[in-house]
Amino acid sequence: MTGQLDSPAVTSTPTIGVLALQGDVREHLRALEASGARAVPVRRRSELDAVDGIVLPGGESTTIEKLLKIFELFEPLRERIAGGMPAYGSCAGMILLARRVLDGTADQESLAVLDVTVRRNAFGRQVDSFEEDLEAPGLGAGRGEAPIHAVFIRAPWVEEAGPDVEVLARATTPVAAGRIVAVRQGAVLATSFHPELDSDLRVHAAFVRAVRERHTP
Numbered sequence: 001m002t003g004q005l006d007s008p009a010v011t012s013t014p015t016i017g018v019l020a021l022q023g024d025v026r027e028h029l030r031a032l033e034a035s036g037a038r039a040v041p042v043r044r045r046s047e048l049d050a051v052d053g054i055v056l057p058g059g060e061s062t063t064i065e066k067l068l069k070i071f072e073l074f075e076p077l078r079e080r081i082a083g084g085m086p087a088y089g090s091c092a093g094m095i096l097l098a099r100r101v102l103d104g105t106a107d108q109e110s111l112a113v114l115d116v117t118v119r120r121n122a123f124g125r126q127v128d129s130f131e132e133d134l135e136a137p138g139l140g141a142g143r144g145e146a147p148i149h150a151v152f153i154r155a156p157w158v159e160e161a162g163p164d165v166e167v168l169a170r171a172t173t174p175v176a177a178g179r180i181v182a183v184r185q186g187a188v189l190a191t192s193f194h195p196e197l198d199s200d201l202r203v204h205a206a207f208v209r210a211v212r213e214r215h216t217p
């Protein structure tokens, strides 16, 4: 474990994996590369061991969870993130990171490395999928800066965040105004929305920066 944590200093180009079992993997690989990382798909243990940080993409959280177990990655991934490896989850990825999941399937299990309660498919039928502009000072979208254009697709929201969790953005759409949609706890970042589906790189850039900081002495 320590060997992995103390990987050599990552200077300008960290290697960041995208969990590639299901979901919008390619979009994340592209956004990470455009943000200055070397981005690689992760499907097996040896690939997981070789990355400095990992992205859990949007998709279907129950399917990704089952595949993680089939590919024997569930426990190793949980251990690495719990041990300090930076992780970023978007949408289904946020659900996978969360400690508590509401409206999950009866046997849904998550990695439980982010101290939040998320509600799956939280926004309801009328707003199954929608887009809105978000203010998020912690992601370079504060007052006087361009807002982040966020795409939500059957998204979860964060119903409750633990004391060590920093709230980065809240929804403004009328049915969900004020609901938490972006959080950070240490090196773990999560968004309800899909920045990988937009050309705005600020969320990925923030994650690449966090990976660099984590590995640069």
Ligand code: GLN
Binding pocket: 057, 058, 059, 060, 061, 062, 090, 091, 092, 093, 095, 120, 121, 153, 154, 155, 156
């Ligand atoms: N509703 C999906 C789930 O529960 C998440 C949707 C998404 O990632 N776009 O996993």
